[in-house]
Amino acid sequence: MTREPIRFTDGAAYDRFMGVWSRLAGQDFLDWIAPQPGQRWLDVGCGNGAFTQLIVKQYEPFSIAGIDPSEAQLAFARQHPILQGVDFVNADAMALPFPDDAFDLAVMPLVIFFVPEPAQGVAEMARVVAAGGTVAAYAWDMDGGGFPYQIVNETLGAVGRSAPMPPSAGSSRLDVLGDLWTTAGLIGIQSKTIEVERTFADFDDLWNTVLGGPSAGQTLATMNEQEVSRFRELLEARLQPAGGSPITLSGRAHAIRGTVAER
Numbered sequence: 204m205t206r207e208p209i210r211f212t213d214g215a216a217y218d219r220f221m222g223v224w225s226r227l228a229g230q231d232f233l234d235w236i237a238p239q240p241g242q243r244w245l246d247v248g249c250g251n252g253a254f255t256q257l258i259v260k261q262y263e264p265f266s267i268a269g270i271d272p273s274e275a276q277l278a279f280a281r282q283h284p285i286l287q288g289v290d291f292v293n294a295d296a297m298a299l300p301f302p303d304d305a306f307d308l309a310v311m312p313l314v315i316f317f318v319p320e321p322a323q324g325v326a327e328m329a330r331v332v333a334a335g336g337t338v339a340a341y342a343w344d345m346d347g348g349g350f351p352y353q354i355v356n357e358t359l360g361a362v363g364r365s366a367p368m369p370p371s372a373g374s375s376r377l378d379v380l381g382d383l384w385t386t387a388g389l390i391g392i393q394s395k396t397i398e399v400e401r402t403f404a405d406f407d408d409l410w411n412t413v414l415g416g417p418s419a420g421q422t423l424a425t426m427n428e429q430e431v432s433r434f435r436e437l438l439e440a441r442l443q444p445a446g447g448s449p450i451t452l453s454g455r456a457h458a459i460r461g462t463v464a465e466r
């Protein structure tokens with residue numbers, strides 16, 4: 204079955220939908236990597252800069268570049284006051300526009316499942332990071348139900364619809380990530396699971412977050428008023444059987460890191 208691709212056309216809506224999650228899980232990921240200050244960073248699939256902000260605020264990079272193929276995401280990132288020193292480039296993870304050994308650290312936060320050929324993306328990160336440097340990624344455990352809006356997608360299924368899915372959803376399994384890092388020649392490979400929670404003030408807060416975002420929001424935009432209203436009622440009943448309280452969702456991601464060997 205060919206599914207519609209997920210489109211990243213609105214950096215602000217992305218921030219509400221996924222940027223908040225990105226910073227929650229991303230902080231855990233960065234604490235685990237424990238980077239030194241003064242390094243040359245590359246943020247692959249930097250999107251609207253949600254995660255890039257964490258690097259800039261905490262790790263005093265010597266330099267930092269971010270690449271992403273979505274101009275809308277990059278436009279949002281470029282206007283962020285904290286990100287003025289970041290070199291944002293419109294590019295694809297599978298063909299990084301940088302020479303060999305240009306960075307000390309390459310990170311790929313919430314992106315690997317969007318890369319049509321993940322092995323090529325990991326090989327590119329390993330190429331542009333100098334020997335002794337780090338190549339790391341984390342991504343929602345899509346196959347294991349770790350996507351934070353899994354219940355939204357399941358409820359779409361219950362009304363005969365489906366949310367768009369990333370092209371390489373299976374790449375976020377821990378065994379697949381391990382194979383990808385090994386195949387790219389990385390050494391000292393370690394992985395871990397990250398669990399996070401986010402609380403929405405009420406159902407409307409969650410609903411408007413989903414409606415504006417990529418993923419399920421794209422499907423909702425194609426449904427008529429009656430269908431949307433039926434879906435909304437079903438989702439609300441599943442999430443808030445007792446009505447009227449904050450809603451907490453949880454997400455589970457897999458993280459992996461490896462070191463570039465001497466060449």
Ligand SMILES: C[S@@+](CC[C@H](N)C(=O)[O-])C[C@H]1O[C@@H](n2cnc3c(N)ncnc32)[C@H](O)[C@@H]1O
Pocket residue numbers: 211221222225247248249250251252253254270271272273276294295296297311312313314317318319
């Ligand atoms: C879920 S967002 C993650 C953004 C950011 N890293 C974060 O943590 O918020 C996925 C991003 O991957 C980007 N993307 C999609 N295909 C890509 C590719 N082939 N190479 C690099 N980035 C890609 C999208 O444009 C989008 O900004």
